[in-house]
Amino acid sequence: MAERKDGRTLLPNGAGADYDLIIVGGGLAGSSLAIALAGRGARVLIVEQQDEFRDRIRGEVLMPWGSLEAQRLGIYALLLGSCATEAAYYSRFRDGSLQAVRDLIATTPSRTCCMTFPHPQMQTVLLKHAENLGTEVKRGSVASAVTFGDVPRVHIGSDAKGLSARLVVLADGKDSRLRSLLGFEVRHDPEQLITAGMILEGDVDCSEFLASNAPPRANTINLFYDPRGGRMAIAMKIAPGRNRIYLIHHKDVLPKRLSGRHSVEEMIRQLHATGAPGHWFDRARQAGPFASFDGSHRWVDRPCRDGVVLVGDTAAATDPAWGRGLSRTLRDVRLLRDRLLENPDWRSAAEAYAGDHDDFYGCMRRLEAMETALLFERGEAADRRRQHAFALFARDPTRVPDVVGLGPEAPSDDLARARYFGEI
Numbered sequence: 001m002a003e004r005k006d007g008r009t010l011l012p013n014g015a016g017a018d019y020d021l022i023i024v025g026g027g028l029a030g031s032s033l034a035i036a037l038a039g040r041g042a043r044v045l046i047v048e049q050q051d052e053f054r055d056r057i058r059g060e061v062l063m064p065w066g067s068l069e070a071q072r073l074g075i076y077a078l079l080l081g082s083c084a085t086e087a088a089y090y091s092r093f094r095d096g097s098l099q100a101v102r103d104l105i106a107t108t109p110s111r112t113c114c115m116t117f118p119h120p121q122m123q124t125v126l127l128k129h130a131e132n133l134g135t136e137v138k139r140g141s142v143a144s145a146v147t148f149g150d151v152p153r154v155h156i157g158s159d160a161k162g163l164s165a166r167l168v169v170l171a172d173g174k175d176s177r178l179r180s181l182l183g184f185e186v187r188h189d190p191e192q193l194i195t196a197g198m199i200l201e202g203d204v205d206c207s208e209f210l211a212s213n214a215p216p217r218a219n220t221i222n223l224f225y226d227p228r229g230g231r232m233a234i235a236m237k238i239a240p241g242r243n244r245i246y247l248i249h250h251k252d253v254l255p256k257r258l259s260g261r262h263s264v265e266e267m268i269r270q271l272h273a274t275g276a277p278g279h280w281f282d283r284a285r286q287a288g289p290f291a292s293f294d295g296s297h298r299w300v301d302r303p304c305r306d307g308v309v310l311v312g313d314t315a316a317a318t319d320p321a322w323g324r325g326l327s328r329t330l331r332d333v334r335l336l337r338d339r340l341l342e343n344p345d346w347r348s349a350a351e352a353y354a355g356d357h358d359d360f361y362g363c364m365r366r367l368e369a370m371e372t373a374l375l376f377e378r379g380e381a382a383d384r385r386r387q388h389a390f391a392l393f394a395r396d397p398t399r400v401p402d403v404v405g406l407g408p409e410a411p412s413d414d415l416a417r418a419r420y421f422g423e424i
């Protein structure tokens with residue numbers, strides 16, 4: 001890499017291209033990639049269709065291994081100083097009883113904790129920061145087509161000529177239309193878990209400690225699991241007086257998906273049944289959109305071809321039930337950034353990233369398949385297997401892969417699987 005006169009590192013430019021990088025989508029993936037490459041001499045354009053970000057019921061808790069990725073990408077302090085709150089504990093309840101309160105900073109390998117934020121604010125802060133660092137941003141602009149090639153092009157709206165780049169990054173989310181138009185094959189697992197998300201607004205704090213020996217002024221993520229009911233709730237404060245609460249359930253336990261105002265009462269009944277405390281619902285009201293989502297994994301193998309590379313949910317989506325999409329997205333961005341910075345041949349760099357991505361995403365898919373099968377499968381045999389495994393976990397907690405702390409590095413091989421299911 002050459003050094004410019006102003007001391008910044010200069011990435012070799014694509015001959016005659018309008019930009020080094022055009023990123024479609026200014027969400028977490030797109031903005032954090034632009035921030036991570038800022039100051040390296042690359043000309044970066046982000047195309048974002050929304051004029052203003054709004055609540056679409058998306059990720060609002062970053063796991064400890066995702067917090068580490070945020071630190072590596074230089075966005076952790078920015079988020080904490082603007083729209084985010086740390087949750088240093090993780091409390092798990094089962095059948096209404098407290099199972100464990102985990103001190104994340106003391107017990108995770110990276111000594112990091114969870115971070116929560118309202119998703120639209122997080123997006124606004126990051127996109128603005130990318131712009132302040134020199135990224136060109138076209139907001140309210142829809143990328144309508146992308147073409148492969150030595151110098152790939154992005155077309156905005158009805159513009160026929162398009163803009164060229166050395167590399168085009170698709171960061172346009174789980175339902176990417178461009179990914180399909182380009183012919184990337186999207187694979188998916190069968191539907192198993194459904195995630196319903198709502199906001200509770202008012203005089204409640206869903207990051208409160210429900211255990212009696214609460215550490216002063218610390219926040220916790222609260223998780224309530226009801227094995228027999230095939231459901232789970234995860235709750236957290238995302239801003240003062242504003243809380244996100246998710247109900248996760250097996251697709252067969254409710255006759256229909258909960259969504260819209262007329263389902264709020266049933267949602268509260270279900271949340272209550274997981275063990276979530278009643279006073280939350282007495283003192284707060286549902287606000288904003290309320291909907292359910294199919295959580296099955298959806299992914300592209302080797303998410304890179306001929307000058308176009310996929311990151312974040314466009315490359316692969318994990319199950320929102322487990323709250324790892326933001327962390328996975330930041331892992332993608334960090335891996336791509338590292339490859340782009342180490343290799344001036346961006347085609348090879350993007351290929352190498354695709355391999356890195358497949359490796360770690362494969363681990364995540366295996367881990368989540370294990371968790372879904374053990375914790376949510378229905379029927380008597382599944383109930384017996386769970387009872388057996390839970391008894392073993394009580395004696396030896398290391399049987400449970402530490403996905404909260406380690407993310408994809410948590411063991412997911414055959415041995416780990418056999419230990420988790422109590423087969424050995």
Ligand SMILES: Cc1cc2nc3c(=O)[nH]c(=O)nc-3n(C[C@H](O)[C@H](O)[C@H](O)COP(=O)(O)OP(=O)(O)OC[C@H]3O[C@@H](n4cnc5c(N)ncnc54)[C@H](O)[C@@H]3O)c2cc1C
Pocket residue numbers: 024025026027028029030047048049050057058059060061062063141142143144171172173174176177178195196197293311312313314320322323324325326327328329
């Ligand atoms: C119900 C639910 C709950 C979740 N909860 C969690 C959680 O608690 N923790 C967690 O870690 N993850 C969670 N996730 C996952 C997390 O939200 C995603 O993994 C993450 O937001 C992905 O970020 P992204 O930038 O890849 O995509 P997105 O956030 O979808 O961003 C894509 C951007 O591209 C823009 N765009 C799309 N098409 C175009 C176009 N043609 N032209 C221009 N712009 C375009 C969009 O406007 C958007 O801003 C949840 C997901 C769901 C559905």
